Amino acid sequence: xxxxxxxxxxxxxxxxxxxxxxxxxxxxxxxxxxxxxxxxxxxxxxxxxxxxxxxxxxxxxxxxxxxxxxxxxxxxxxxxxxxxxxxxxxxxxxxxxxxxxxxxxxxxxxxxxxxxxxxxxxxxxxxxxxxxxxxxxxxxxxxxxxxxxxxxxxxxxxxxxxxxxxxxxxxxxxxxxxxxxxxxxxxxxxxxxxxxxxxxxxxxxxxxxxxxxxxxxxxxxxxxxxxxxxxxxxxxxxxxxxxxxxxxxxxxxxxxxxxxxxxxxxxxxxxxxxxxxxxxxxxxxxxxxxxxxxxxxxxxxxxxxxxxxxxxxxxxxxxxxxxxxxxxxxxxxxxxxxxxxxxxxxxxxxxxxxxxxxxxxxxxxxxxxxxxxxxxxxxxxxxxxxxxxxxxxxxxxxxxxxxxxxxxxxxxxxxxxx
Amino acid sequence: xxxxxxxxxxxxxxxxxxxxxxxxxxxxxxxxxxxxxxxxxxxxxxxxxxxxxxxxxxxxxxxxxxxxxxxxxxxxxxxxxxxxxxxxxxxxxxxxxxxxxxxxxxxxxxxxxxxxxxxxxxxxxxxxxxxxxxxxxxxxxxxxxxxxxxxxxxxxxxxxxxxxxxxxxxxxxxxxxxxxxxxxxxxxxxxxxxxxxxxxxxxxxxxxxxxxxxxxxxxxxxxxxxxxxxxxxxxxxxxxxxxxxxxxxxxxxxxxxxxxxxxxxxxxxxxxxxxxxxxxxxxxxxxxxxxxxxxxxxxxxxxxxxxxxxxxxxxxxxxxxxxxxxxxxxxxxxxxxxxxxxxxxxxxxxxxxxxxxxxxxxxxxxxxxxxxxxxxxxxxxxxxxxxxxxxxxxxxxxxxxxxxxxxxxxxxxxxxxx
Numbered sequence: 001x002x003x004x005x006x007x008x009x010x011x012x013x014x015x016x017x018x019x020x021x022x023x024x025x026x027x028x029x030x031x032x033x034x035x036x037x038x039x040x041x042x043x044x045x046x047x048x049x050x051x052x053x054x055x056x057x058x059x060x061x062x063x064x065x066x067x068x069x070x071x072x073x074x075x076x077x078x079x080x081x082x083x084x085x086x087x088x089x090x091x092x093x094x095x096x097x098x099x100x101x102x103x104x105x106x107x108x109x110x111x112x113x114x115x116x117x118x119x120x121x122x123x124x125x126x127x128x129x130x131x132x133x134x135x136x137x138x139x140x141x142x143x144x145x146x147x148x149x150x151x152x153x154x155x156x157x158x159x160x161x162x163x164x165x166x167x168x169x170x171x172x173x174x175x176x177x178x179x180x181x182x183x184x185x186x187x188x189x190x191x192x193x194x195x196x197x198x199x200x201x202x203x204x205x206x207x208x209x210x211x212x213x214x215x216x217x218x219x220x221x222x223x224x225x226x227x228x229x230x231x232x233x234x235x236x237x238x239x240x241x242x243x244x245x246x247x248x249x250x251x252x253x254x255x256x257x258x259x260x261x262x263x264x265x266x267x268x269x270x271x272x273x274x275x276x277x278x279x280x281x282x283x284x285x286x287x288x289x290x291x292x293x294x295x296x297x298x299x300x301x302x303x304x305x306x307x308x309x310x311x312x313x314x315x316x317x318x319x320x321x322x323x324x325x326x327x328x329x330x331x332x333x334x335x336x337x338x339x340x341x342x343x344x345x346x347x348x349x350x351x352x353x354x355x356x357x358x359x360x361x362x363x364x365x366x367x368x369x370x371x372x373x374x375x376x377x378x379x380x381x382x383x384x385x386x387x388x389x390x391x392x393x394x395x396x397x398x399x400x401x402x403x404x405x406x407x408x409x410x411x412x413x414x415x416x417x418x
Numbered sequence: 419x420x421x422x423x424x425x426x427x428x429x430x431x432x433x434x435x436x437x438x439x440x441x442x443x444x445x446x447x448x449x450x451x452x453x454x455x456x457x458x459x460x461x462x463x464x465x466x467x468x469x470x471x472x473x474x475x476x477x478x479x480x481x482x483x484x485x486x487x488x489x490x491x492x493x494x495x496x497x498x499x500x501x502x503x504x505x506x507x508x509x510x511x512x513x514x515x516x517x518x519x520x521x522x523x524x525x526x527x528x529x530x531x532x533x534x535x536x537x538x539x540x541x542x543x544x545x546x547x548x549x550x551x552x553x554x555x556x557x558x559x560x561x562x563x564x565x566x567x568x569x570x571x572x573x574x575x576x577x578x579x580x581x582x583x584x585x586x587x588x589x590x591x592x593x594x595x596x597x598x599x600x601x602x603x604x605x606x607x608x609x610x611x612x613x614x615x616x617x618x619x620x621x622x623x624x625x626x627x628x629x630x631x632x633x634x635x636x637x638x639x640x641x642x643x644x645x646x647x648x649x650x651x652x653x654x655x656x657x658x659x660x661x662x663x664x665x666x667x668x669x670x671x672x673x674x675x676x677x678x679x680x681x682x683x684x685x686x687x688x689x690x691x692x693x694x695x696x697x698x699x700x701x702x703x704x705x706x707x708x709x710x711x712x713x714x715x716x717x718x719x720x721x722x723x724x725x726x727x728x729x730x731x732x733x734x735x736x737x738x739x740x741x742x743x744x745x746x747x748x749x750x751x752x753x754x755x756x757x758x759x760x761x762x763x764x765x766x767x768x769x770x771x772x773x774x775x776x777x778x779x780x781x782x783x784x785x786x787x788x789x790x791x792x793x794x795x796x797x798x799x800x801x802x803x804x805x806x807x808x809x810x811x812x813x814x815x816x817x818x819x820x821x822x823x824x825x826x827x828x829x830x831x832x833x834x835x836x
């Protein structure tokens with residue numbers, strides 16, 4: 001009997017092999033595979049929905065929460081979105097093979113950098129089956145083989161999607177092992193996947209903080225991830241009220257359960273009396289609970305904020321508010337409590353805006369824009385495999401470029417070192 | 419009594435704090451610090467040499483090998499090189515703060531990327547004290563605080579150099595904690611340094627393979643490293659003999675103990691009878707031992723090569739030689755046995771050169787150039803902190819850019835997400 005470890009090693013070996021074939025595939029072949037997948041998914045709607053129904057039935061029987069069942073469901077609209085996503089990724093520029101900065105050196109050699117796939121990506125995610133197609137498409141386009149490990153609740157849906165993906169790869173004469181969906185729901189598979197540096201080059205975990213923390217802790221390969229999205233908006237002394245109010249409202253209330261939503265609002269003391277009552281009314285209309293510092297509590301009704309509020313990602317209609325003396329205190333607060341995801345200043349002041357951009361050490365820093373813009377589509381990456389709050393390799397939304405690296409190319413004419 | 423762990427945590431906390439001050443420092447201040455250090459080192463030559471003499475005496479008493487004692491010694495020439503290195507790094511362009519790709523998005527926001535320091539770098543190295551100054555200078559210029567852990571044999575020299583570095587930082591009004599040299603020779607300090615993700619963002623180990631392997635295994639933060647330099651030269655069917663012979667000789671014999679020296683020579687079968695006898699004579703003149711495959715042994719005198727020879731980094735006058743059918747077999751051999759450091763093809767054939775660049779998955783791929791060119795200075799990086807054979811973040815020689823990352827900057831005019 002094969003152990004889970006053996007099974008994962010086999011997937012790993014196959015992925016490494018497939019990554020070599022894929023690295024050689026040209027853009028046309030990769031796009032052909034993506035468009036063929038879109039067509040097969042369209043043709044196989046009923047099969048996909050039947051497989052998904054089996055997952056939903058099992059989920060209901062297990063007593064999964066309604067929110068989880070909702071994420072799990074494959075509706076026609078969601079299938080349309082998947083198909084559209086495949087067309088979009090096919091339409092993105094191929095990052096692989098591009099050579100930049102090719103310049104002559106004094107020795108006569110030319111030195112440049114060529115963009116190349118990372119190799120094999122391991123993706124670990126929870127119940128949403130559309131991630132299977134989204135992640136596979138980004139990996140294929142960036143020339144990487146991928147091993148996908150979805151949640152056990154979506155196993156039937158994922159296997160059905162895998163069949164469509166394989167049909168598409170086959171039509172483009174690419175090996176099916178370019179995209180492998182783990183067929184066991186055994187948790188040991190995750191442990192194996194994140195500890196095979198010979199076969200897996202990077203892990204991208206998508207899901208709740210607990211999952212990502214556990215994976216980062218145990219992984220023996222690099223992990224592209226963010227744990228928290230504790231994002232701030234700072235309303236500066238020189239903020240334009242006509243920008244500050246809509247940005248603060250939008251950053252908090254546009255969607256609550258997302259990592260780029262604002263969790264703490266900082267307001268310069270000189271503007272607090274003017275802004276906070278108006279903001280409090282707007283947040284009350286939206287049903288947002290406010291937790292304020294002492295100075296905030298002098299101006300509006302709010303729950304007293306505790307130290308824990310500065311480090312909590314509510315992902316809910318709750319907002320922490322702090323009045324600060326000015327920019328220095330705002331930057332200190334952010335660099336102390338922020339999860340280095342996305343932070344925004346609202347100001348008309350050139351020097352303070354410039355300082356905020358330079359001194360706030362977060363993956364995305366903004367002036368006069370809602371933190372909700374921190375997103376692969378909004379940034380023009382076309383799509384994102386995830387968002388990174390780490391400092392090496394990639395920060396912020398990670399698209400095709402983040403799934404590649406650069407190697408040096410040297411073009412000589414017989415040069416030797418003297 | 420402070421434990422080693424407490425001591426290292428203190429260094430870590432201080433480094434994190436210092437990194438914030440340094441990130442704000444402008445180019446002029448950083449260059450001033452580097453040039454002041456150069457001046458202090460020049461003024462303190464005698465003190466430095468006395469400290470070094472104490473290390474050398476202790477080393478001799480401990481029975482260190484002559485090669486080790488040589489690496490440890492600080493001569494006037496080596497001090498001159500350090501001073502020159504500081505001037506060179508001061509002369510390099512400052513990578514920090516540069517904004518690229520700033521473009522308008524349909525929403526009206528502008529999105530670009532700003533180059534930023536990684537934060538705190540931990541460097542672990544062996545006996546050469548000049549690494550102390552070299553590494554410190556690259557970290558300062560790239561805006562990173564650094565914790566340096568040199569070999570216990572060079573502790574006196576490193577402390578004396580640290581005093582010069584601190585005097586230089588002081589003159590530029592930068593905190594001395596920007597560069598901290600670990601004062602204990604306790605090995606536990608290394609273990610602590612590589613497991614403080616809150617205080618250290620990346621580790622760069624420099625030294626022997628055993629040291630680097632151990633660090634990579636135990637580190638809880640990203641490591642920029644290479645383990646082996648098993649570099650190849652492939653002499654293709656269409657090689658120009660006037661380039662092939664000098665490149666093969668230079669790649670092997672220019673220096674033996676370096677990571678970018680050729681360890682295996684691959685020769686296309688169609689050229690073996692012509693090239694190998696001439697190469698064998700040249701290598702014999704240099705005293706290089708040849709270990710050949712069966713087909714090689716039919717053409718020249720050599721030791722029979724075993725499987726182990728394809729995976730050995732000799733760092734010595736020994737060369738493995740294999741005759742291959744052609745490009746496909748050469749690429750297969752390289753992608754199987756290479757350490758993904760540096761590999762070169764000698765050919766006049768356009769298509770095979772193009773394929774080699776694309777299909778060989780190594781940090782540096784070359785056409786018609788000696789592998790010895792894989793070096794930060796030769797590539798125009800100005801200097802290198804190390805060479806990476808990893809795939810994420812940085813591949814190949816790592817200079818100032820490799821010690822930085824990019825964050826997103828978003829410039830808006832009050833935009834909110836609809």
